[in-house]
Amino acid sequence: MEPPRVPRLKDVxxxxxxxxxxxxxxxxxxxxxxxxxxxxxxxxxxxxxGWRRNLLVSGIQTGRTQTVGVMIPPYDSFWVNVLSGIHRRLAEADYLPITVWQGDLDHMPHFEADEQEGVRQINRLLDRRVDGLIMWPSFGLAYEDHLADLHEKNVPVVVIDHSSDNPFCDAVTTNETQATKAVAKHLLDLGHRRIACISTRESKSQTWALERRDAFENAVHQQPDAQCMSWRLNPIGSNGVEVARELLGSELRPSAVFAVTDHEAACVYEAAASLGLSIPADLSVVGFADLDFAVSMAPPLSTVRQRPLEIGAHAASMVLDRLNGPLAGEPLGCAKIDADLILRESTGPARR
Amino acid sequence: MEPPRVPRLKDVxxxxxxxxxxxxxxxxxxxxxxxxxxxxxxxxxxxxxGWRRNLLVSGIQTGRTQTVGVMIPPYDSFWVNVLSGIHRRLAEADYLPITVWQGDLDHMPHFEADEQEGVRQINRLLDRRVDGLIMWPSFGLAYEDHLADLHEKNVPVVVIDHSSDNPFCDAVTTNETQATKAVAKHLLDLGHRRIACISTRESKSQTWALERRDAFENAVHQQPDAQCMSWRLNPIGSNGVEVARELLGSELRPSAVFAVTDHEAACVYEAAASLGLSIPADLSVVGFADLDFAVSMAPPLSTVRQRPLEIGAHAASMVLDRLNGPLAGEPLGCAKIDADLILRESTGPARR
DNA sequence: ACGGTCTGTTCAAGTAGTTTAGCAAGGCTG
DNA sequence: CAGCCTTGCTAAACTACTTGAACAGACCGT
Incomplete structure (x- = not known):
């Protein structure tokens, strides 16, 4: 009926x-x-x-769409904030992220289980010629071979929270070493010498768990007269409380525990309660992640808070830098973002 | 150096x-x-x-990019789930949302304050020729005139959670009437006859508050011998507890309170505690929204849970339907999505 | 031998814009 | 007054791909 609604350059x-x-x-x-x-x-x-340049055209001409694909599920507030950081940084550069999600706040997607769907997702992004890609660890693992493909097509990829030795993408993770060192220092300063670390199952999609435990053990061992015992959750089943009870009931009960995640810290709380141990008088506990429930535990949990906004922003910066300039020819790398130890009421001086 | 990395049709x-x-x-x-x-x-x-059709080209040819712009901030879990619903529904149709965010989980953006930035955001989307737009209420309000523009350009717009009388966009909101009716029925069934409703300041960006209170009053008045008193928070300042205490200390103290939001319910809890009233023995309380903290209140709060996933999905469906077929020429409308009353321990039978 | 069908070709024009090369008019210099 | 440069602009080719028209060779039946 009417002439084209959106004005063309020729109209102008x-x-x-x-x-x-x-x-x-x-x-x-x-x-x-x-x-x-x-x-x-x-x-x-x-x-x-009201004319506006059609970026689709610029896209096919220059090969750049000013657009970055993001494959991160809104699993918890950490990831939502990572997304915020990405959005913010990209917006500054007049780029826009295009996000593909699966699952929701309650259900974490398992792409390992449904590879077809994951490939479809990647392709939806690639079909729109995104300039780069930011992924969460699970993707990075499940699609290692596809990453090689992307690398060859010159599409920079940044994986978050999973340092891999795979030579096709950059990574940005929390600086586990710095963070766990701070935890160790805090506990040692309080006079604790018999310290335990309780970790997850350390499956291969949880490289951070291994890294945290490792770094923590090292940091404790800097102190000559301190000892560190490490426990891991059962490979099958999720009986964290059982493991924690075993740990606290052992002969040489530790006076402080570092839990690799707030979830495990919660198990320690429960085990301590069932054994009549009071926190922090009998036992100091430090968690990791500062999940929603950490503040409202009794007593409020001292824990490590990551910097998701900064992580997201840095990931965005990395793809932008690979795209135009600074990082153009550089070798792939892994950026470490510091985390902060939040002191609450679950730690206290060691009894002497 | 090398020939184009991405294969072209001519290569195939x-x-x-x-x-x-x-x-x-x-x-x-x-x-x-x-x-x-x-x-x-x-x-x-x-x-x-590994050839894939370049959707940018299809985009400039057909005028359709299979892409929908979404302007929703990740303010809380409700909105994150709305986003999930949108993603899911669009993915089914092989569409992709492009989201623009501002602010983060802790800071709600105020576009009323910075119109320039908002216009920039819309333009970032329009420059990429999104086929449609889904917005959150604040945008819908701040940019009414821009909506007329979009309408003229044939870009369908759906606003979530804000039923306006503006003739340029569809809307999808929670079915406040059905939900509050359920609350009223529940309280009346428990024998309550003197019931209060405590609302927010009912500013113009909170049309839902007004709607809820209105629908609730109506529902209560269906019962001939029941009375409903309504209180609103102070127009300035946020002293909800004060208002709640006034309400509970009044001559004819209600035996049940419906709070238009869980936040106000929390105020009622605090006021009740300070007056020595026990919930639910002396006072039944129902909230609205099922915010994170609702379960862990003492006692756990009975509240209304909206269906964000469904709301998001429906919004996505509406733009898809406007785009191709079903809703093509239809008049603009407002879809109402039912909500569910979650019964916990904050309501009990009325004392006689 | 002739028309018709099947299978494929080339050519041209279209989408919305960018970019390179080049042309014409005018002023300035030698 | 020719030669040259600058200013101000245009034509045409290019991006990746779609679509329609016209056409050509092989094979079929009549």
Whole structure:
């Protein structure tokens, strides 16, 4: 019925009474070769008609869409904040993230189980010619071979929270070493010498658990007269409380426990309660993650808070830098973002 | 250095030894004019080279990018789940949402304050030629005039959780009437006859508050011998506890309170505690929203849980339907999604 | 031998814009 | 007054792909 609703460049050119190519150049900012009056006329016509450059066209011409694919599920507030960081940083550069999600706040997706769906997701992004990709660890693992593909197609990929030795993508993770060192220092400063670390099952998608335990053990051993015992959750079943009870009931009961996650810390709380141990008088506990429930535990849990906004922002910066300039030819790397030890009421001086 | 990393259609055509236009037609599924063998050859070549149609090109040709702009901040778990619903529904139709965020889990953005930034956001989406738009209420309010623009450009817009009388967009909201009716029925069934409703300040960006209170009053008045008193928070300051204490200390103290939001319910809890009233023995309380803290209140709060996933999915369906088919010429509308009353321990039978 | 069908080709134009090369008019210099 | 440069602009080719028209060779039946 009506003529095209969205104004085209040629409409602007016609309105300003110049050729299309002149209008194109002027609107790109190449004013040098044109008269002042012409430039004004074109700019005004564009504004009056509400013309906007079609980025799809720029996309097919330059091969850049100013767009980054993001594959991160909104699993918990940590990841939501990572997304916020990504959005913020990309917006500054006038880029836009395109997110694919699966699952929701209650259900973590398992792409290992449904590889087809994951490939479909990646392709939805690639079909729109995203300039780069940011992924969460599970993807990074499940699609290692696809990553090689992307690398070859010159699409930079950044994986968050999973340092891999895979040579096809950059990574950004929490600085586990710095964070656990801070935990160890805090406990040692309080006088604790018999310290335990309770870890998860350390499956291969939880490289951070291993890393945390390792770094923590090392940090404790810096102190000559301190000892560190490590326990892991059962490989099958989730009976964290059982493991914690075993730990606390052992001959040489530790006076402090570092839990690799707040979840495990909660198990320690429960085990301590069932054994009549009071926190922090008999036992100091430190968690990791500062999950929602950490503040409202009794007593409030001292824990490590990561910096999801910063992590997201850094991941975004990495793909932008690979894309234009700074990191162009550089070897792939892994950025470590510091975390903060939040002291609450679950730690106290060691009894002597 | 090397030839283009991403395979072009002409590469596929060359590999299969056919013309570009033949390859194009065959890969679009127009097999009628071609031999079985040729079709197989082309399909195989495309697969081998990893060719994928460039959606940017389809976008400029058809005017459809299979993409929907979403302007919703990750303010709390409700909105995150709305986003999940949108993602899910769009993915089914092979569409992708492009989200613009501002603020994060802790900081709600105020676009009323910074209109420039909001316009920039909309333009970032429009420049990428999104087929439709889904917005949260604040946007809908702040940019009413821009909505007219979009309407004229034939870009369908759906606003969530804000029923407006503005004639340029569809809306989907929680069915406040059904939900509050359920609350009223529950309280009346328990024998309560003197019931209060405590609302927010009912600013103009909180149309839902007004709607809830209205619908609730109506529902209570269905019962001839029941009375309903309504209180609102102070227009300035946020002293909800004060208001609640006034309410509970009044001559004719209600035996049940419906709070328009869990936040107000929390105020009622605090006021009740300070007056020595026990819940639910002396006072029944029902909230609205089922915010994170509702379960862990003492006693656990009975509240209304909305269906964010369904709301998101429905919003997505609406833009898809406007785009292709079902809703094409239809008048704009407002879909109401039912909510569920979650009974916990904050309500009990009325004393007689 | 002739028309018809099947299978494929090439050509051209379209999408919305960018970019390179080049042309014409005018002023300035030698 | 020719030669040259600058200014101001345009034509045409390019991006990746779609679509329609026209056409050509092989094979079929009559």
């Amino acid at each position: 050119a016609a309105a300003a009474n110049v050729s299309v190519s002149a209008a194109s150049k002027i609107l790109r900012g190449d004013q040098s070769r044109f008269g002042e009056d012409t430039c004004r006329r074109v700019a005004e016509a564009a504004k009056r008609l | 055509a060359a590999a299969a030894n056919v013309s570009v236009s033949a390859a194009s037609k065959i890969l679009r599924g127009d097999q009628s004019r071609f031999g079985e063998d040729t079709c197989r050859r082309v399909a195989e070549a495309a697969k081998r080279l």
